[in-house]
Amino acid sequence: MNLSELNKIARAMVAPGKGILAADESSGTIKKRFDAIKVESTEESRRDYREMLFRATEAMSKYVSGVILYDETIWQNAKDGTPLVKLIEQAGAIPGIKVDEGTTALPACPGELVTKGLDKLAERLPKYYERGARFAKWRAVIDIGAGIPTRTAIHVNAHALARYAALCQAAQIVPIVEPEVLMDGDHDIDRCYEVTQRVLNKTFQELRMQRVELEGMVLKPNMAVSGKKCPKQASVAEVAEKTVRLLKACVPAAVPGIAFLSGGQSDEEATAHLNAMHKIGNLPWPLTFSYGRALQAAPQKAWAGKAENVAAGQRAFTHRARMNALASKGEWATELEKKAA
Secondary structure: OOHHHHHHHHHHHOOOOOEEEEEOOOHHHHHHHHHHOOOOOOHHHHHHHHHHHHOOHHHHHHOEEEEEEOHHHHOOEOOOOOEHHHHHHHOOOEEEEEOOOOEEEOOOOOOOEEEOOOOOHHHHHHHHHHHOOOEEEEEEEEOOEOOEOOHHHHHHHHHHHHHHHHHHHHOOOEEEEEEEEOOOOOOOHHHHHHHHHHHHHHHHHHHHHOOOOHHHOEEOOOOOOOOOOOOOOOOHHHHHHHHHHHHHHHOOOOOOOEEEOOOOOOHHHHHHHHHHHHHHOOOOOOEEEEEOHHHHHHHHHHHOOOHHHHHHHHHHHHHHHHHHHHHOOOOOOHHHHHHHO
């Protein structure tokens, strides 16, 4: 393993004013997104949609550091025969790959999940590397509810994340470590804080146990937010303050950077929260975005599956990418959203 090379890639992934596009929706998830805009989800329509994003030159070259791809996409070629990974590289961004295989019920832990996909991972990684992937992603899912999460669920998911990370580094691929505490419940922000703290502490304990080099990874955590069904929603300032405090308590300064997931926040919320964290300042690591829905909802709507809407879709994508790039430097303001509209 060449740690200085891994560190260089990790730092490029969290470069100032840039973030990571999560375009790694599984076929099931993208079908739901396409259903919402009344587009049939076929191999071709998925390719056309992603090609539209990767050819948005301004967004890709100025505001996007890397793209997380789904297995289908990394092997696809654009309409003119150019591999999609090449389009990403030509724009100056880094191709990455989602390697987990989704979740399955955790035995003896009702309502809890564990992520699968470790068994053949060592064989799959070199093929992805050869195709151009320089980083990978694995998502662990922790839910908050009555009596959950259990210590069992936190432990097995942290253990799997660390095993995945160690396998990636052995294959010269930077792991994005994504322990996601879901925001679906009716819990308040303090409960989210407390659970996320337990999850992050356990994850870093496992990463050390399995000798993962912290300098060669990127963390993709949730923010400390109120559950969606909580009657009292925390303000932007409170989310920023508690998230920064939480990360400072749990994340070693050796980690090259943190790229947040949006986790069901609206486009503007995700941007406002990131911006407010930068206003606090004095951060030991770069904080940026690794958004899926929060970057793609607007372009999907604008595109709506029609070739004549490609330019409009690209404009919408460029706008969202730019807003988040500004937020990742603490330079975003609500007025900028209104101007573009």
